[in-house]
Amino acid sequence: xxxxxxxxxxxxxxxxxxxxxxxxxxxxxxxxxxxxxxxxxxxxxxxxxxxxxxxxxxxxxxxxxxxxxxxxxxxxxxxxxxxxxxxxxxxxxxxxxxxxxxxxxxxxxxxxxxxxxxxxxxxxxxxxxxxxxxxxxxxxxxxxxxxxxxxxxxxxxxxxxxxxxxxxxxxxxxxxxxxxxxxxxxxxxxxxxxxxxxxxxxxxxxxxxxxxxxxxxxxxxxxxxxxxxxxxxxxxxxxxxxxxxxxxxxxxxxxxxxxxxxxxxxxxxxxxxxxxxxxxxxxxxxxxxxxxxxxxxxxxxxxxxxxxxxxxxxxxxxxxxxxxxxxxxxxxxxxxxxxxxxxxxxxxxxxxxxxxxxxxxxxxx
Amino acid sequence: xxxxxxxxxxxxxxxxxxxxxxxxxxxxxxxxxxxxxxxxxxxxxxxxxxxxxxxxxxxxxxxxxxxxxxxxxxxxxxxxxxxxxxxxxxxxxxxxxxxxxxxxxxxxxxxxxxxxxxxxxxxxxxxxxxxxxxxxxxxxxxxxxxxxxxxxxxxxxxxxxxxxxxxxxxxxxxxxxxxxxxxxxxxxxxxxxxxxxxxxxxxxxxxxxxxxxxxxxxxxxxxxxxxxxxxxxxxxxxxxxxxxxxxxxxxxxxxxxxxxxxxxxxxxxxxxxxxxxxxxxxxxxxxxxxxxxxxxxxxxxxxxxxxxxxxxxxxxxxxxxxxxxxxxxxxxxxxxxxxxxxxxxxxxxxxxxxxxxxxxxxxxx
Numbered sequence: 150x151x152x153x154x155x156x157x158x159x160x161x162x163x164x165x166x167x168x169x170x171x172x173x174x175x176x177x178x179x180x181x182x183x184x185x186x187x188x189x190x191x192x193x194x195x196x197x198x199x200x201x202x203x204x205x206x207x208x209x210x211x212x213x214x215x216x217x218x219x220x221x222x223x224x225x226x227x228x229x230x231x232x233x234x235x236x237x238x239x240x241x242x243x244x245x246x247x248x249x250x251x252x253x254x255x256x257x258x259x260x261x262x263x264x265x266x267x268x269x270x271x272x273x274x275x276x277x278x279x280x281x282x283x284x285x286x287x288x289x290x291x292x293x294x295x296x297x298x299x300x301x302x303x304x305x306x307x308x309x310x311x312x313x314x315x316x317x318x319x320x321x322x323x324x325x326x327x328x329x330x331x332x333x334x335x336x337x338x339x340x341x342x343x344x345x346x347x348x349x350x351x352x353x354x355x356x357x358x359x360x361x362x363x364x365x366x367x368x369x370x371x372x373x374x375x376x377x378x379x380x381x382x383x384x385x386x387x388x389x390x391x392x393x394x395x396x397x398x399x400x401x402x403x404x405x406x407x408x409x410x411x412x413x414x415x416x417x418x419x420x421x422x423x424x425x426x427x428x429x430x431x432x433x434x435x436x437x438x439x440x441x442x443x444x445x446x447x448x449x450x451x452x453x454x455x456x457x458x459x460x461x462x463x464x465x466x467x468x469x470x471x472x473x474x475x476x477x478x479x480x481x482x483x484x485x486x487x488x489x490x491x492x493x494x495x496x497x498x499x500x501x502x503x504x505x506x507x508x509x510x511x512x513x514x
Numbered sequence: 515x516x517x518x519x520x521x522x523x524x525x526x527x528x529x530x531x532x533x534x535x536x537x538x539x540x541x542x543x544x545x546x547x548x549x550x551x552x553x554x555x556x557x558x559x560x561x562x563x564x565x566x567x568x569x570x571x572x573x574x575x576x577x578x579x580x581x582x583x584x585x586x587x588x589x590x591x592x593x594x595x596x597x598x599x600x601x602x603x604x605x606x607x608x609x610x611x612x613x614x615x616x617x618x619x620x621x622x623x624x625x626x627x628x629x630x631x632x633x634x635x636x637x638x639x640x641x642x643x644x645x646x647x648x649x650x651x652x653x654x655x656x657x658x659x660x661x662x663x664x665x666x667x668x669x670x671x672x673x674x675x676x677x678x679x680x681x682x683x684x685x686x687x688x689x690x691x692x693x694x695x696x697x698x699x700x701x702x703x704x705x706x707x708x709x710x711x712x713x714x715x716x717x718x719x720x721x722x723x724x725x726x727x728x729x730x731x732x733x734x735x736x737x738x739x740x741x742x743x744x745x746x747x748x749x750x751x752x753x754x755x756x757x758x759x760x761x762x763x764x765x766x767x768x769x770x771x772x773x774x775x776x777x778x779x780x781x782x783x784x785x786x787x788x789x790x791x792x793x794x795x796x797x798x799x800x801x802x803x804x805x806x807x808x809x810x811x812x813x814x815x816x817x818x819x820x821x822x823x824x825x826x827x828x829x830x831x832x833x834x835x836x837x838x839x840x841x842x843x844x845x846x847x848x849x850x851x852x853x854x855x856x857x858x859x860x861x862x863x864x865x866x867x868x869x870x871x872x873x874x875x876x877x878x879x
Contacts, residue, residue, distance in 0.1 A: 224865060231859050317864060324862065375773065376738050404769035408740065458856045458863050465867035470835045473875075491823045494596050497689065498823050499682060500589055502830035510838075513878045 190222060194229045200268075200330045202302050212321050213307045227321050230328035235454070237327045238441055239334040241348040243374065244358030246339060249384045251291040253358060253424035254335060258295040260430050261333055265438075269333040270326035271295065273306035274344045276315045302331060313468045316347035320461060323351065345374050350460050353450065354379045354437050361390060361397035376408060379417050379440060382433055386421035394421045413449040415440055480509055555587060559594045565633075565695045567667055577686050578672045592686050595693035600819070602692045603806055604699040606713040608739065609723030611704060614749045616656040618723060618789035619700060623660040625795050626698055630803075635691035636660065638671035638702040639709045641680045667696060678833045681712035685826060688716065710739050715825050718815065719744045719802050726755060726762035741773060744782050744805060747798055751786035759786045778814040780805055845874055 188196070188207065196204030211223040242257075244250045258269050271292070295301045307318040323334055336352055338344040349355050357378040375381070381401050386394035401419040411417065418436050422429030444450040474480055483505055490496040496504075553561070553572065561569030576588040607622075609615045623634050636657070660666045672683040688699055701717055703709040714720050722743040740746070746766050751759035766784040776782065783801050787794030809815040839845055852870055855861040861869075 224862075227862055228865065231862060235859065321862065321864070373738055373741050376741065400768055400772060403765055404772050407765060407769050455857050459853060461863035462852065462856050462867050465864050466839065466871060467832070467836055469867065469871050470839055471832055474831065474835055487827065488824060491827050492820050494600065497589075497592055497596060497686065498826035499686070499830050500593065502827050502834065505831060506834050510878075513875075 190225045190229065193222075193226045194328075197226070197230055197325055197329045198233060202329070205302065205325060205329045206304075208325050209304055209322050212318050212325070223321070227324050230325050234324040234327035237323075237332045237334050238354070238437070239323065239336065239352040240437060241336045241338065241345075241352035241355040242358065243338045243345050243348065243355070244384075248358040248360055249424045250337060250358060253382075253384060253422075254337060255292040255295050256424050256427055256430055257434065258292070258301060258335065259298065261434055262298065262300055264431075264434065265333070267332040268300040268302070268330055269295070269298075269335065270302040270304070270323075270331040271335045271337065272304050272319050272322055272326070273337040274312075274316050274319050274348050275306035275337075275339055276312040276344065302326060302329075306337075312343055312347060313464070316344070316351070317461075317465070319347075320351050345377060349377045350457055350464075353444070353453070354440050356433075356437070357381045359383050359397070359401070360385060361393040375404075379411070379413075379415060380433070380436055381405070381417065381419045382429075383419070383421045384424050387423035387426050387428060391421075397421075413444050413453070414447060415443060474509055477509065477512065479512060480505060483508060555590045555594065558587075558591045559693075562591070562595055562690055562694045563598060567694070570667065570690060570694045571669070573690050574669055574687050577683050577690070588686070592689050595690050599689040599692035602688075602697045602699050603719070603802070604688065604701065604717040605802060606701045606703065606710075606717035606720040607723065608703045608710050608713065608720070609749075613723040613725055614789045615702060615723060618749060618787075619702060620657040620660050621789050621792055621795055622799065623657070623666060623700065624663065626799055627663065627665055629796075629799065630698070632697040633665040633667070633695055634660070634663075634698040634700065635667040635669070635688075635696040636700045636702065637669050637684050637687055637691070639677075639681050639684050639713050640671035640702075640704055641677040641709060667691060667694075671702075677708055677712060678829070681709070681716070682826075682830070684712075685716050710742060714742045715822055715829075718809070718818070719805055721798075721802070722746045724748050724762070724766070725750060726758040740769075744776070744778075744780060745798070745801055746770070746782065746784045747794075748784070748786045749789050752788035752791050752793060756786075762786075778809050778818070779812060780808060839874055842874065842877065844877060845870060848873060 188204070193204060193208050193211075197208060208223070208226055211219050211226065214220065214223070242250065242254060244253075254271060258271065261267075262269055292303060296303055304322065307315050319336060323336075326334060334352075336348050338348045345355075355377050357374065357380070359381055361383055383394045383397050383401070398419045398421050405417050405419065408417075420429060420432055420436065422433060424430075441450065444453070475484070487496070487501040487505055491498050491501050553569070558569060558573050558576075562573060573588070573591055576584050576591065579585065579588070607615065607619060609618075619636060623636065626632075627634055657668060661668055669687060672680050684701060688701075691699060699717075701713050703713045710720075720742050722739065722745070724746055726748055748759045748762050748766070763784045763786050770782050770784065773782075785794060785797055785801065787798055789795075806815065809818070840849070848870055852861070852866040856863050856866050
């Protein structure tokens with residue numbers, strides 16, 4: 150495999166289907182040093198199926214690459230890993246900045262690995278991470294214990310592009326992680342944007358971290374997210390804060406009773422814990438696994454996984470249909486004018502829409 | 515206007531731009547009887563601007579017609595009415611069947627007409643009304659007082675087609691009603707489907723009718739709707755039920771405090787009332803008008819109206835882009851196969867989507 154021709158090709162960045170991930174090191178310098186082996190589709194797939202986390206990491210880099218050849222290669226790798234994926238529990242973990250997500254995930258991860266064995270992958274969806282320079286999971290060291298655990302794989306949110314693009318990459322990464330034997334997947338989101346809907350559409354259980362207190366602490370969380378939660382957990386239930394947290398839990402419990410039952414038939418639960426001191430963590434994961442048992446028994450687990458697979462197919466189609474329209478330069482210009490006419494009350498929204506669509510389909514022919 | 519040629523044209527159903535609404539009466543019989551005057555665009559617009567409710571009703575029938583010529587005519591009428599629209603308070607009223615919506619709306623309508631003067635139009639969005647034979651507003655007589663009030667205009671939900679189509683017609687009807695001087699618009703929905711999102715996107719204030727009690731009574735309401743409400747009102751607060759309703763109100767109030775503030779800065783309120791006995795109705799409408807004053811002062815009222823106008827333009831475009839794809843017979847066939855491959859784990863959702871899109875755009879060229 151470590152063939153001189155291949156090394157040349159890589160050094161010159163003349164990518165072929167067997168190319169490895171792009172390196173930031175000057176290729177000409179690299180030529181006289183260690184030359185990284187260039188992996189084929191089969192190398193990737195074999196490595197992943199053997200649970201080689203270095204190769205898994207490289208394959209994820211391939212998924213995140215914007216290079217068209219890398220994308221083709223990535224799709225082939227994903228396709229071959231697909232039959233080996235699916236055997237995991239996927240948990241979405243959301244909470245505003247300051248809720249103590251990193252510490253919590255660190256403790257949760259250590260707990261589930263100790264109690265249930267297996268391997269854990271921690272991923273993230275955060276389309277804002279480019280702007281904020283990787284606000285979540287960007288710094289692996291924030292998860293002190295997990296980051297050095299041999300059975301964990303931590304990967305920050307891909308930072309390129311739109312929510313759709315970022316979510317897609319996370320979802321594809323799940324496939325590879327599962328094929329590599331990671332049977333526990335955490336997907337972290339920040340709780341302030343639309344990432345939660347995307348996250349909710351790829352996990353089995355959606356966990357919302359909250360803090361006690363009304364007002365300021367809650368302002369960050371987006372409306373509608375609470376109703377997605379299968380479990381609400383109130384962090385920092387320690388020291389002087391215990392009573393306040395238990396009161397908050399009661400309030401959340403009462404609030405959840407006003408909501409109708411979830412589609413799964415599961416009644417969302419509210420628990421308190423302390424990520425810092427490690428209190429109440431067992432109860433949280435007993436709840437998650439009780440849920441998994443419950444929905445596997447009533448058939449909802451598989452039903453939902455299927456619905457999610459369909460959702461992402463339709464979502465990808467709809468996204469692309471929209472992008473093709475809105476990114477058309479002629480349409481983009483017309484749209485500005487149309488929007489003004491609508492706001493001035495010169496045209497109804499529907500007439501403006503029709504005129505734009507007629508123009509678009511005429512352009513396509 | 516009442517020209518023999520026109521009557522002939524109408525009788526033979528050779529519609530032209532001056533045609534009136536389709537009649538169910540055999541045109542050949544009709545020829546020897548009273549022939550309804552056929553209205554031009556200007557006739558419609560003039561009649562509407564004069565507040566002629568019979569002509570308004572005919573124009574709405576035109577909006578609801580599936581005949582392409584009627585649709586062209588309707589769009590011209592709407593376009594000419596558009597500059598005269600907007601001057602109203604639009605209130606969405608939602609609640610599950612059994613919550614007492616009809617009685618409530620009847621009392622609400624009589625109250626606002628008496629207290630605030632002006633004119634009231636009551637519309638509805640219910641895409642299921644065809645199946646259920648007009649489950650809401652289908653029977654005007656359910657609103658005993660309003661249906662005979664000279665300043666009210668009651669119109670059942672258009673029963674044809676998809677949610678998008680039905681919502682569009684309701685939104686267009688609002689334009690005509692406002693041009694006809696109706697400065698209060700109620701839009702009723704049943705609270706069990708996606709109609710609420712559509713309704714929420716065309717009103718200024720969203721009112722949710724609830725009943726006291728947990729469990730059965732609440733099961734009908736859809737998750738996510740509660741978080742849309744600007745006001746929750748608990749009906750049937752009379753007789754032995756008063757204490758229970760007040761307790762329910764407290765629970766809802768506590769629940770709402772756990773939600774973050776709304777975009778408008780308004781804190782949603784919870785009130786109890788009795789639609790049947792007419793208790794607490796003044797307080798509800800004091801709240802609605804306090805809200806209107808509040809959002810007109812902080813600029814949110816106009817901001818939201820503009821956002822809604824844009825929303826409907828984008829929504830119409832996205833709908834049409836989707837329909838054009840999914841209604842393509844070749845694509846529809848391919849989609850069935852693709853869905854199976856995705857569910858069998860043979861293809862990722864994203865690869866399946868890409869293949870379908872490539873085929874679609876090739877077909878369009």
